[in-house]
Amino acid sequence: MVYWERIIKSALFCAQWEEFFTFLEIIKAILMGIVEGITEWLPISSTGHMILLEQIVKFNASEEFMSMFRVVIQLGAIMAVVVLFWNKLWPFGVKQGKVISKSNVWTLWFKVVVATLPVLIISPLDNWMEDHFYNYITVAAMLILYGILFLVIENRRTAPHVTKLEQITYREALIIGVWQCLAIIPGTSRSGATIVGGLLLGLSRACVAEFTFYLAIPVMAGASLLKVLKFAFSGIAMTSTELAVLVVGCVVAFGVSLAAIRFLMDYVKRHNFKVFGVYRIILGLIVLAVAAITALV
Numbered sequence: 001m002v003y004w005e006r007i008i009k010s011a012l013f014c015a016q017w018e019e020f021f022t023f024l025e026i027i028k029a030i031l032m033g034i035v036e037g038i039t040e041w042l043p044i045s046s047t048g049h050m051i052l053l054e055q056i057v058k059f060n061a062s063e064e065f066m067s068m069f070r071v072v073i074q075l076g077a078i079m080a081v082v083v084l085f086w087n088k089l090w091p092f093g094v095k096q097g098k099v100i101s102k103s104n105v106w107t108l109w110f111k112v113v114v115a116t117l118p119v120l121i122i123s124p125l126d127n128w129m130e131d132h133f134y135n136y137i138t139v140a141a142m143l144i145l146y147g148i149l150f151l152v153i154e155n156r157r158t159a160p161h162v163t164k165l166e167q168i169t170y171r172e173a174l175i176i177g178v179w180q181c182l183a184i185i186p187g188t189s190r191s192g193a194t195i196v197g198g199l200l201l202g203l204s205r206a207c208v209a210e211f212t213f214y215l216a217i218p219v220m221a222g223a224s225l226l227k228v229l230k231f232a233f234s235g236i237a238m239t240s241t242e243l244a245v246l247v248v249g250c251v252v253a254f255g256v257s258l259a260a261i262r263f264l265m266d267y268v269k270r271h272n273f274k275v276f277g278v279y280r281i282i283l284g285l286i287v288l289a290v291a292a293i294t295a296l297v
Contacts, residue, residue, distance in 0.1 A: 022241045028057045029245040030252050032073060037256025040077045041213070041264055043150070043192035043276050048143050048283055051136065051186075052290060065242050067130075068231040069249065074220040076250035080257030081213045089214070104166060108214070114170050115177030115211075116218045122181050126223070127230075129184050136291030139187030143284030146192050150277030153199050157272070160204040165211060172201050176208075180215060187287075190216065192280075195273065205268035213261060 035053055039046035050070060059066060082089060091105040162168055179197025183190035191212045198208025231238075238246075 022244065025060060025241050025245050026248050028059055029248040031057055032069075033076065033249040033252025034256050036073050036249070036253040037077060037080075038260050039189075040074060040216075040253070041191055041257060041260045043146075043189050043195050043273065044279055044283065045139070045143055045146075045187050045189035045192065047134075047186045047189075048139050048280075048287060051134075051139055052287065055290060055294075059245065061239075061242050061245070062236055064231055064234050064236050065238065068227040069242075069246055071220075071227040072224045072246060073249040073253050074216075075224050076253030076255075077257040078217055078220050079254050080261060081217060084258065084261055085210075085213065089217075108165055111168060111170060111173040112214050112218065115173040115180065115215055117174070118177040118181045119219050120222075122184060123222070123226075126184060126226075130186065134186045136287055136294070138185065140284040140287040140291065142185055142187030142189075143280045143287060146188060146196065147277040147280030147284065149196050150192075150273045150280070153196065154272045154274045154277070157199070158202075160202050160207070162201070162203040163207055165207060168203070168207070168211060172198075172203070173211075175201060176211065176215070180219070187284075189280075190219070192276075199273075205273065206265065209264055209268050 031053065032050070035049050036046055039049045059069075061069070088105065088108070091102050091109065093100050093102055162172070176194050176197045180190060180194045182188050182193045191209075194212045194215060195205075195208050198211065199205070203211070
């Protein structure tokens with residue numbers, strides 16, 4: 001009898017520890033969701049923050065899962081865009097009891113498709129770029145480079161000639177899409193690259209920020225799908241804890257993204273992007289410092 005009691009107590013003890021470790025993993029997922037929700041939309045590089053956070057917050061998960069998690073967590077952020085801008089994104093409406101098609105929304109989507117084409121062309125390089133350039137030096141260099149670009153562009157800023165989404169031409173949409181391709185380099189920031197491109201083309205800050213949000217939908221959804229398929233075909237089973245981490249991360253990223261997008265849209269109506277440029281430079285220097293310390297330890 002005593003023997004079985006010991007076995008039961010040992011099993012209960014192990015179960016309690018497993019619950020505790022699961023709780024810790026979920027706390028980590030909440031932190032990642034917060035960072036993703038803020039940095040995905042502000043032009044400050046989500047990768048730069050993730051690479052620092054992962055030095056402090058290390059998940060008890062396979063590298064295959066983490067590679068997928070870093071991208072799929074963006075789905076929560078995407079849903080925030082859909083919710084906030086639903087009326088501008090949904091191409092159908094009801095007028096006098098009849099379903100109507102919104103031509104201006106269809107035109108917007110066509111421009112988004114055009115801007116997405118360059119990304120589709122270079123997408124096969126995504127895994128190669130991650131394998132070879134997901135490191136401190138590359139991330140720091142891109143943080144600092146685009147930080148300087150923001151400062152230079154804002155200092156030479158002239159009155160924008162495009163202040164509404166309808167005024168964006170297909171040519172301008174394509175060029176912004178080419179700029180978006182630069183985000184394949186870790187540390188660049190997808191929103192940062194497209195905003196820089198849009199500002200150089202003469203788009204207003206609010207206009208280019210909103211167009212950047214819309215571009216994220218097909219790009220991030222497609223990237224997430226590819227990562228999920230890659231993980232599924234890897235043959236590695238996802239644990240219940242990993243599933244919980246993924247769901248919690250996406251939900252938190254969604255909630256935080258709602259606030260981050262509202263903040264940015266309100267901010268750019270009254271301010272420029274200089275503060276983000278300064279922030280990127282400081283963060284880049286911090287990443288370099290962490291790289292140096294890591295190399296010495």
